[in-house]
Amino acid sequence: MWSQYQSDSLAKCVLKYFLAKVQDEEIHPLLDFALSLSQNHVAWIRNTYKNQGFSCPVGFTDEDVNLNANRLFDDIFTLHYLNNMSRLGLAAYGLALSTASRQDIREFYTQTLHESIELNERVVKLMLQKGIYVRSPYIPANTHVEFAQRQAFLGNVFSQSRPLTAVEIMHVFMNIQTNMMGKAMLTSFWQTASSPAIRSHFLRGKEIAQKHIEIFTKRLAADDLSGSSSMEPLITTSMQSPFSEKLMLFHVSALIQMGIGNYGVAISTSQCYDLAVDYTRLMAEVALYAKDGANLMIECGWFEEPPQAVDRQSLVERQTTEVFN
Structure with missing residues (x-):
């Protein structure tokens, strides 16, 4: 959750800038959707931390982005960026869900996983329509099954x-x-x-x-x-x-x-x-x-610094110092 707060607060800044500069009317709704997801994630994590008495990360704010800066990225680049971001979300949220035990956290990551799937689906669909989706290399279809006969298959x-x-x-x-x-x-x-x-x-x-x-x-x-x-x-x-x-x-x-x-x-x-x-x-x-x-x-x-385990050696040393003082 700490890492996601950092990433989503960063994404908010980047997506706000993309939205301020986008010219393609087909890409604008995708950027708007992605921004709303990041904003909702940041708000949910902030509220959860507050309710648990945890300090909320600083992350990134509007001070880290200049919406009046000149146009730095072509609209097509923003589509590639969204595709990359949605892939990252699919991997990160899947891992988070599989390792979470609290029900509210699991429900949160189930939702974020579905959102990443929807974002990726919409982005890939538009990239395919525009003819800019880069497909992986093709190989001929196998017509029969083969088993390795030599360990040379593993190479050296x-x-x-x-x-x-x-x-x-x-x-x-x-x-x-x-x-x-x-x-x-x-x-x-x-x-x-x-x-x-x-x-x-x-x-x-x-x-x-x-x-x-x-x-x-x-x-x-x-x-x-x-x-x-x-x-x-x-x-x-x-x-x-x-x-x-x-x-x-x-x-x-x-x-x-x-x-x-x-x-x-x-x-x-x-x-x-x-x-x-x-x-x-x-x-x-x-x-x-x-x-x-x-x-x-x-x-x-x-x-x-992210949350860390307690440094008990440091606690003991500090207590010893206080006793002698």
Whole structure:
């Protein structure tokens, strides 16, 4: 719930800006629907925390968005963003529901899961109508069942093995798409950030995303499959940031968390050793980048600590100090 409050309060800022700039009348209702969901989620969590006597997270407010900033994103980009956001919601709310025990919390996450399904359905439908939905690669239909005869099917660490399976193709393709989205967001943040240190951080992330895209695209190309097209053309030339640097840094952190999660799932479903090795080393690279981003937020005083277990060693030390004083 704490993490969702952070994410939904951020989404409120981003969606308000998108709504202020959208020109496509078909996209406007989707943005309005997505914004209403985030607003309702934030309000429900805030009230629940208040009723339980918990302090509510700070998250993000209207101070973190400038609705008067110049247009930074094309309307088509907002559709890709909504598609990505609804996918994230499906994964996050499904996990939250499966681990919750309180009835009101379970009902809340059941509702949010249904809302994410509806948002994703409406977004994908419109993307298909506009001809901009990027479909995963096609493979010929199997005409008969085969069983592996050699352990070479699993491959080895030092060389590329057999062609990818359908499940492996799906994950490689999805990781290309998420990196495309991340790279486009990082490009817009790099283009508009004012702090040299933060701008440098965004540029580094952009280069990491490009590297990962190239690795995954090459893996698909080896099996004569195609990846995804760049989203950078959907970013305008505006250098006026609509978002605070605090919001931008946190947004990148959220994208990284989603990316690491995707890599982890991909590893668990990959039966190809060399592919699993790629995911593992790329995950480590992204984790290091995420740590540097967190250090930047701490240096700037923007890192809001999540709820933690009690540090009992600290309590004992404090009590000892008070006794001696």
